[in-house]
Amino acid sequence: MTDGFDIGARAKARCDALGLAPYSEIEGQLTRRFLTPAHAAALEALAGWMAEAGMSVRRDTAANLIGRYEGEAPAAKALIIGSHIDSVRNGGRYDGPLGIMLGIDVVEALNLAGRRLPFAIEVVAFGDEEGSRFPASMSCSRAIAGVLDVSALEMRDADGVSVAEALAAFGGDPSGIASAARRPEDVLAFLEAHIEQGPVLEAESLALGVVTAIAAQKRLMVRIEGQAGHAGTTPMGLRKDPGPAAAEAMLALERICRAGADGLVGTVGRLTALPGAFNVIPGAVEFSMDIRAETSATRDAAVEAITTEIHAIAAARGLSATVTLMQALAESPCDPSLMALLDASLADLGLPVRRLPSGAGHDAMVMAALCPTTMLFIRCEGGISHNPAEAVTEADCALAARAMLTFIDKLERRERA
Numbered sequence: 001m002t003d004g005f006d007i008g009a010r011a012k013a014r015c016d017a018l019g020l021a022p023y024s025e026i027e028g029q030l031t032r033r034f035l036t037p038a039h040a041a042a043l044e045a046l047a048g049w050m051a052e053a054g055m056s057v058r059r060d061t062a063a064n065l066i067g068r069y070e071g072e073a074p075a076a077k078a079l080i081i082g083s084h085i086d087s088v089r090n091g092g093r094y095d096g097p098l099g100i101m102l103g104i105d106v107v108e109a110l111n112l113a114g115r116r117l118p119f120a121i122e123v124v125a126f127g128d129e130e131g132s133r134f135p136a137s138m139s140c141s142r143a144i145a146g147v148l149d150v151s152a153l154e155m156r157d158a159d160g161v162s163v164a165e166a167l168a169a170f171g172g173d174p175s176g177i178a179s180a181a182r183r184p185e186d187v188l189a190f191l192e193a194h195i196e197q198g199p200v201l202e203a204e205s206l207a208l209g210v211v212t213a214i215a216a217q218k219r220l221m222v223r224i225e226g227q228a229g230h231a232g233t234t235p236m237g238l239r240k241d242p243g244p245a246a247a248e249a250m251l252a253l254e255r256i257c258r259a260g261a262d263g264l265v266g267t268v269g270r271l272t273a274l275p276g277a278f279n280v281i282p283g284a285v286e287f288s289m290d291i292r293a294e295t296s297a298t299r300d301a302a303v304e305a306i307t308t309e310i311h312a313i314a315a316a317r318g319l320s321a322t323v324t325l326m327q328a329l330a331e332s333p334c335d336p337s338l339m340a341l342l343d344a345s346l347a348d349l350g351l352p353v354r355r356l357p358s359g360a361g362h363d364a365m366v367m368a369a370l371c372p373t374t375m376l377f378i379r380c381e382g383g384i385s386h387n388p389a390e391a392v393t394e395a396d397c398a399l400a401a402r403a404m405l406t407f408i409d410k411l412e413r414r415e416r417a
Contacts, residue, residue, distance in 0.1 A: 008398025054111030084129030092390020146181035199383030228283030332365035
């Protein structure tokens with residue numbers, strides 16, 4: 001218990017509550033994309049919980065929800081605690097929201113204790129970390145960090161709606177989105193608590209870990225064009241079918257990444273044959289590629305290698321190919337001094353100190369352009385994520401909240417020194 005509420009059970013229960021309609025677009029699963037009614041419903045619930053915890057609440061022009069717990073001085077720098085509220089299609093309940101719920105609970109614990117700090121605390125619910133609606137991701141944290149390219153507002157979803165159009169309909173302000181950027185002198189640091197999304201902590205029987213760095217990644221869209229035709233009347237030897245070429249390209253991606261170093265991985269998560277009929281040879285095939293590694297150099301070498309092979313595959317079959325870069329994120333090391341504070345916080349709780357890298361991307365890697373960042377990983381069952389089977393325990397959530405409070409104590413002592 002923490003001053004009258006069970007900090008672990010409540011954070012988990014709130015994530016579970018947001019796993020159902022109206023906080024999901026689809027009944028029976030969790031799908032909460034950026035700037036949808038499900039996103040709006042989730043922000044409304046979060047705003048209420050933030051206010052109950054003692055925070056003033058606002059939305060910025062990029063649709064970020066921000067709760068602020070003032071420090072001893074009204075204009076004090078802020079420690080930002082945040083994560084994302086959006087989900088992948090048919091995703092899990094804790095990937096993103098758990099970090100927000102833990103931030104709210106930490107602030108409520110401070111408020112119930114009547115504590116004010118030499119810095120403010122802001123809890124932020126970013127809206128677009130997953131990129132499950134538009135081709136790129138992390139537009140909300142990019143806006144706060146001041147690194148959002150306004151051309152991202154022109155990207156369109158599968159229904160042809162642009163980010164700018166969706167943001168305006170949501171109540172945001174695409175023309176004034178630059179005002180969401182925070183000044184570095186107003187931000188002390190960024191802390192993100194997140195499920196590990198991998199099996200390492202569970203395999204070592206550890207509840208928590210400290211993130212060392214976030215892997216570099218690139219998102220690309222590939223289009224291979226041929227000639228549409230009748231599926232029954234066009235002989236196999238006379239076809240210009242981009243389907244087999246796409247399959248060959250995907251196998252090449254797998255081969256290149258399996259042979260790579262530095263945690264190199266490659267994924268095709270989206271595949272479309274056009275026009276998409278049973279009895280029509282496709283005229284074009286489009287597919288996504290997500291390529292990640294611990295270093296930008298390894299990632300870029302893989303991107304160059306697969307791009308070369310895609311063009312060669314297409315040319316050999318009399319087809320054309322284009323490879324378009326949609327997003328590039330460099331590797332993002334966490335701040336050494338903040339990592340040390342998290343290490344000490346785990347040790348104070350009697351927990352082993354374990355450092356590990358993140359192969360998944362997080363808003364923290366964008367926020368590093370604004371301020372020092374650190375991340376706390378929380379064990380998840382089986383390392384499963386981006387899946388309805390995603391699971392955490394109340395006990396681990398409670399330990400995470402206590403580690404965050406201990407981290408804040410240590411940050412306070414450092415700032416007063």
